[in-house]
Amino acid sequence: MSLYDQFHQQFEFVLATSEADKRYVYHLRYQVYTSEFGHVMPGEPERQLEYDEFDRSALHCFIRHRATQEPVACIRVIYPGSGHGLRELPIESNSRGEFCHAELNPDLLPRDLTCEVSRAAILGRYRKRQSMPDPVAENEGPIYPRTDNDYKVASLLGVSVYLASTVMIGLMERRHALALMEPRLARLLGRFGLVFLRVGNIQQFNGVRAAYYIDQHQAEGALKPELQSFYRDIVGSLSAQFGEPVHRGVQSRSAVAEYAGS
Template structure:
């Protein structure tokens, strides 16, 4: 993976191309499901096509959703969700616990059993086709490649994917979540670690639309040790998501000025 100039202002770069918003209203959440249908059902064929063109499942009612939008076109560019433990049934398994039931480190999960309200799973990350044009990206909803960072002579930065992960940490911190789990391609796990998004494998790889490894992330540790190149995007995304929550609260209260 190519090194990037230390002077690269990734916050400004992200702001130039994208904005991040929490999907709090029914309309925004349906936009998320529509984007997922485009990627998971139409592009990749991983899920069956739905007559309503909305890709949704039982976990969405217990999830926090985020959307990324292109500043240039105004179109949605990506989405991600955090699947939460169920308030009325906290021991109900998260998706990765079912997929990797036979390969997980059960001792580790048993240690977390008493605090399941503070864990979540990063899930349904999806990037629309226009932003997955490079070779090797077409068959994945969102990944990092060695080429994602360009070369020393022509560096580039994967703003959209990194922005979605920064949104995950912003929302996790806001909702006091300590630990995140994810099921990822082995190469993405390695690249995230290289980028400074520390994740630890917690079980053997399992077959799920290709080989995937279950991994765990300590939210506070990642945020506290963010690489400066990620900190710029994190700060921008944090401000945008906070503004989204304020706007939603003001709308619900019927007083646009109350939260200014």
């Protein structure tokens, strides 16, 4: 069984449509950004929740370990014109004056086809092997990940959240996606065929980052052959969860359904 098959066997993709699911996302982001990295973030730190005003105009997804039901990774796609009065994406203020591409500038992209991918987070225990076992977890019994193979499977979480965002962008009938990310992450995703083009200068924003752009239509076609089946499974999972209750004003894109059936 391939690592991709093992991943789908051990993890599931969930659209966070309910308030309870969104709290899972906000708590996961708090665990990563504040508890692990020490960043000062908005939200309710006293309740261990990280969120901001853009979450009301975003579609959220998290990845859950099937056996333990633990949310382990998440990502969001923010879209303007979503009925909440959002006109400016956060990247437009966070990278103001830093865009350096003559054409791929948020001011020049069609607003109803543009979105931003952000708040990708993966629990540290899944990003790197722990040197010593967690004593609490030891008392509660076996936890995941433990074995070398567990960590090999979990290593797909990084690309998986961005593949999920690619599906979400299509479901929302968007095409032009912006992201403020580390250059090394952009290089890593490029190895899988998710080629983000740098459209901004290197800047300091919770680390070294730059503005990047990706065309969702081209991204689907450029995926590495070994990822095609893996991606179709994500399409099938998220498409089945996407509907009118997910987000008012968001419609399903037929091309995504066609891709799932291809």
